[in-house]
Amino acid sequence: MKKIKLIKYLAFSFLLVGMWSCDEIFDDAQPSTQISVSDALETEAGVNGVRSSMYAKILGSFDMTTEYMVGPGALADETFNRPGSTRFNALNNSVSTSGTAHISPFGGAYELIQDANLIINSIPDGVLDDATRDQYRGEALALRAWAYHTLVRALGYEPGNFSNGPTSGFNLGVMLRTDATLDLADAEPVARNTVDEVYAQIRADLASAITLLTASSTGAVTSRNGFATMEFAMAMQARVELYAGEWAAASTAAQAAITASGLTLVSDSAAIGTMFAMANPEALFEIKVNASTEAIAGGNTNSGLAAYTSDQWVAQVPTNYVLDLYDPADNRLQGWYNDCIAQQTSGATANGCATINDEGFSVTKWNGYKGNFVDDIPYFRIAELYLIQAEAAAKSGGIAAGVGPLNTLRAARGLGPVAAGDFANITAFEDEILNERTRELVVEGHRFWDLKRLGRDIPSGVSADLKMRSDSFRILAPFGTTLQNVNPLLVENPEYEVSE
Numbered sequence: 001m002k003k004i005k006l007i008k009y010l011a012f013s014f015l016l017v018g019m020w021s022c023d024e025i026f027d028d029a030q031p032s033t034q035i036s037v038s039d040a041l042e043t044e045a046g047v048n049g050v051r052s053s054m055y056a057k058i059l060g061s062f063d064m065t066t067e068y069m070v071g072p073g074a075l076a077d078e079t080f081n082r083p084g085s086t087r088f089n090a091l092n093n094s095v096s097t098s099g100t101a102h103i104s105p106f107g108g109a110y111e112l113i114q115d116a117n118l119i120i121n122s123i124p125d126g127v128l129d130d131a132t133r134d135q136y137r138g139e140a141l142a143l144r145a146w147a148y149h150t151l152v153r154a155l156g157y158e159p160g161n162f163s164n165g166p167t168s169g170f171n172l173g174v175m176l177r178t179d180a181t182l183d184l185a186d187a188e189p190v191a192r193n194t195v196d197e198v199y200a201q202i203r204a205d206l207a208s209a210i211t212l213l214t215a216s217s218t219g220a221v222t223s224r225n226g227f228a229t230m231e232f233a234m235a236m237q238a239r240v241e242l243y244a245g246e247w248a249a250a251s252t253a254a255q256a257a258i259t260a261s262g263l264t265l266v267s268d269s270a271a272i273g274t275m276f277a278m279a280n281p282e283a284l285f286e287i288k289v290n291a292s293t294e295a296i297a298g299g300n301t302n303s304g305l306a307a308y309t310s311d312q313w314v315a316q317v318p319t320n321y322v323l324d325l326y327d328p329a330d331n332r333l334q335g336w337y338n339d340c341i342a343q344q345t346s347g348a349t350a351n352g353c354a355t356i357n358d359e360g361f362s363v364t365k366w367n368g369y370k371g372n373f374v375d376d377i378p379y380f381r382i383a384e385l386y387l388i389q390a391e392a393a394a395k396s397g398g399i400a401a402g403v404g405p406l407n408t409l410r411a412a413r414g415l416g417p418v419a420a421g422d423f424a425n426i427t428a429f430e431d432e433i434l435n436e437r438t439r440e441l442v443v444e445g446h447r448f449w450d451l452k453r454l455g456r457d458i459p460s461g462v463s464a465d466l467k468m469r470s471d472s473f474r475i476l477a478p479f480g481t482t483l484q485n486v487n488p489l490l491v492e493n494p495e496y497e498v499s500e
Contacts, residue, residue, distance in 0.1 A: 037182050041122050051136055054115035054143060055227070059287055061108030062297035065377060066305050068150070069366070070316055071103035072448035077461025078438065079309075079316035079363070082340070082352040087308055087315035094458075094467040094474075103448070104154040104477035109147040110177070116140040116147070117180035131215060138212030142228040142236065145205035146379075148174065148198055149240055154477045155493065156195045158453045159244045166473050167494035173198035175490075191489040202240055209233040221261050222279060225286040231261040232285035235380045238388045243453050247396035254389035254405075257284070263382045265412035272413065273335030277369040283378035291374040300373035305366035307373050309443060314340050317353040318363045319461040322442055325435050331414040332439060337361040356462065363443055383409060383440050391433045399429050406436065413440075430454065 040046035058064045063071075073079045074088040081092050089095075091102055119140035123133060156173040157164050173195040181187050193201075213230035221231045234257035241250035261284055266275050280286055289296060297303035301312055308315045317340060326333040340353035340362035354360035366375050386409040394402025400420040407417040423429040437450055451458055452475055458468040468474050473495035484490050 037118060037122070037180070041118065042124060042127065044127055047119070047123055047127055047136065050115055050118050051139070054112060054119065054140065055287065057108060057112040057115060058143075059289060059294060059296060059377075060298055061105070061111070062303050063103070063105040064108040064112070064150075065297045066303055066308055067103055067297075068105065069305055069377070069445045070308050070443050072445050073443050074316050075100065075103060075458070075467070076447040076451060077319055077321050077459045078442055078447045079322075080319050080356050080462050082314050082317050083355055084352060085313055085315040087313060092316075100154050100448070100475065100477040101480065105147075105150050106155075106477075106479075106483075109151045112147045113144055113177060114181060116144040117178060120144070120180075121178075122180045122182065134212040135216040138209045138216070138230070138233070139228040141205040141209035141212065142233040144178075145202045145209065145233070145240075146228075146236055148176070148202050148205075149236070149243070152195060152198045152202075153243060153449055153452070155479070156198070156476065159195055159199055161245075161453070161455060162195070164455055165471055165475060165494055170494055171195050172491060172493075176201055189487040189489045192491055199240065199244055203237070206233050206237050206240070210237075217260075221263060221284055222281060225279065225283055226288040228285055231257060232380055234260055235284050235382075235385055238385060238392075239380075242388050242392055243449075247392040250392035251389050251396055251401075254385045254392065258382060258385050258389070261382055261385075265383060265386070265409060267412040267414075269331040269334065269414060272331045276336070276365045276375070277367055279376060280378040280381065282381040282383055284380045284382065286376050286378040288376050289370065289374050291370040291372045294374075296374065296377075300368075304368070304373045305375055305377070305443075306368035309366050310338070310340070310362045310364040311368050311373055314353065314362050316363075316443075317356045318361060318442065320357050321459075321461045322363075322438060323357050323359055323361065325439050327415060329414055330439065336363060336365050336442070338364045365443055378444075381444075384446075387433065387437050387440065390436075391430065394426060394429050394433075399423055399426060402429060402433075406433070409436070409440065 040050060070079065071088065071091060074091040075094070079088075079092075081087070081089050117140075119136050123136075127133075128136070152173045157170065162169050162171040171194050172192040174192060175190045176193045176198060177190065178201065209228075210230055210233045213233060217224070217230040221229055234253065238250050238253035238257055241253055263282060263284070266272050266281055271281075275281055296305060301307055307313055309317075318337065323333070323337070337359070339351070339360055341351045341360075351360045353362055368374060370376065386405045390402045390404075390406035390409075393405065398420075403418055403420050410417060418432070423432065434450060434454070437446060448458065455470050457466050457470045458475075460467055473493070476493045478493055478496040479490055484492060
């Protein structure tokens, strides 16, 4: 009985936190602790508040911002601690037995899902006009799908990879909650769904999101950024099918999203260098941040993306593995890296970056260009779609089918083409795609997940040692004893200690 009461309390606490974050929208509201969700959704202002809360759950969550973007590279081989810094030290050295726990977005993702569920299911008829209601529901469905995919890749194996770990055939994903928690009685414990069930829900959400967002997709996608767009939902279809190993579907979805977006890759060398110092011209979904009033993960100077990578602490700097991947003519090398003394405004006075990479560089994608260590955060760029298409087309139709989209990206970044004959087999081409994904998507939240979905070992980046074997139980994050204690239906991931 205590377990069930506690999980109800936690769920209701998350619900109240969501309401506190938007109580300013009520002109004559009751105290925020007395506002019921059903009352909030009875007014247009209340619905807009829940919508704002949904996006604020992303911005205010460390595991959905800085940890989401920088953590997967720190856990793999993209970045390593500058001497004197401790931020992500556990990820760099893989000292914990808890595997990917530090980059599992459990709390932040489920808080986002709660707000999304409210918008999807609980807006009474007549509160919004039909077009606005459809747009809001479409945004919520797209973000719910994104949140569930972010969760399931951390806590489960990808479809078809259920024998990758120590327990053959282990196919559990995460708990699906598609109804809003309006009352304590709704917060009953639920069991984990299978990975295939989670992917089915993600696919259904994305398909519905695209249908609902079609009417609001007029105008350039960059002008609609700040909110989830139809093009973002289409792009997520491509990413999800890539993770699922559905190569033909991933290739088709990537091309559809590229076409729908109307975006082109930035190709001017100077523009490549500044594309992360403005509203990103390649973004299909970008969180907009007010540098004066909003804080990334609750505190820009301590927890923001720029503070972790290029400014303030300069905590995580690129490894030689990363920098050695670039051709000297690659415009990304010139645009996205800089001497870490030139970028650093406080902390150590010596260029400790030179102990991690030969050039003494920091990675400057996140550069605090809006002031107060604040950047807008693009969660999906068109460049990723070309990489998805290249990998998926090669695996479904042969290497020759994959070099086209790969060369489109290479040309935009100032490099010459590659030919199908340059690769001995599909594994060699996959190796090149992984390298290109690192060159293009460094500190954008992909490296560890790419290696995991492809069944690769996790290398160090600064030594010849491995951090994790591909079949290690630590490839999956644990749910942990706290959640096990409050949810008697929860099955822990293999080989993690189960609470008594």
